Amino acid sequence: MAHPKRKTSKARKNKRRAHQSLKDVTLAECSNCGALHRYHHVCMECGHYRGQQVVFKSE
Known part of the structure; x- marks a missing residue:
């Protein structure tokens, strides 16, 4: 078994370990409501993704 000298x-x-730090999250503006959301993720405010309603929020 390997053993350090x-x-x-x-x-x-x-x-x-210098390269293992966390990176900043890139945010995009929602085209429907203007809220900030993560790239390639559904907007949590209105449920839109790439101009389409994908999550229907009950209010």
């Missing part, structure tokens, strides 16, 4: 330093460990 030397302890991995905190700096080396953190450099390896």
